[in-house]
Amino acid sequence: MTITEIKKAALLNFTEKGYDGASLSDIAQEVGIKKQSIYSHFKSKDELFLTVMEEVINEETKFLHQYFSHYQPDLKNYLEDFILKLKERYTNNKECNMKFILRMAYMPPVHLREEVILNFKLYFSELEKLLNKLFFNTETFSKKAERATLSFMTILDGLLVALIYGGIERFNQKFRVSWEIYWSGLLND
Template identity: 80%
Template sequence: MTITEIKKAALSNFTEKGYDGTSLSDIAQKVGIKKQSIYSHFKSKDELFLTVMHEVVNEERNFLHQFFDEHQPDLKNYLENLILEFKERYINNEECNMKFVLRMAYMPPVHLREEVIQDFTLYFLELENLLNELFLNTKAFSARAEIVTLSFLTLLDGLLVALMYGGIERFNQKFQASWEIYWKGLLNG
């Protein structure tokens, strides 16, 4: 039994059942330990949740920086790949970070709401800043980089909500229906 296994089981349970639907007994059972063993690593369910949340947010921030560090000259494909990478991170069964991020960002535990929203706001602001910097460095969009950034984030938000509530097929339908129109609007706007 390791702390890593506890956190992995906690992440899986919090993602699947939400904070309120997850008990320390559920987590212990998944790891194959007694519930009391968790207390030798974490004082409470809240501490375990917040530890998992901070680690997930840091991993997702690292992903963002890695993605933006590998800038490609074809901006259209680059942005399209970013959207598709979010989808892949969401549907990947082994890593449920993006499912956790979206579930907790939209439906945080009530009593931890302020701290959760604070962490996720910083994460989404980091994404916004990276996009804004990208658009500032793109001559075609530099004069209106902030507007282009916000419009891209709005498209991404809508697609992620479609993925959460409608599934992969609905995401794909909305992505195919909106991407070319969005891109042409940027070029002609």
């Protein structure tokens, strides 16, 4: 159970403080163990970080697959709901996977940058594949599935940045305006 507690405390610390601000001492203290005890499970802070990152990406990829396996016929509302679910996952204080993903995807630890970016590209590529399949299998968008997917990802990127740097109010403001414009443009393309 200690290893699970260590990873949970590490996730929280990396999310709140970033890689550089998180310390093994703080993580150990939160778990109620000595810092040296962490080394019986992980060789280094890097190994702990990469383990947490891999688990978070796996959990969030699983969420993507679960969400997209329950397609609803109203594509506009289905995709709108997806964006709002991501916002909810980001703002949920018990679950900080999305906060971790977005913080580390946009501001990875410098010395682990390549490995981190590669892993997050895999996550976002998986999302693109699922979206592309969804659009391709929808009669209205089958011939423009790639364009619909890329434009959706562009809107999503902007909304996630607004969520990170502007907060919920800014996200909501941008979402209300951009979603209708996106959808109208998609239908009239």
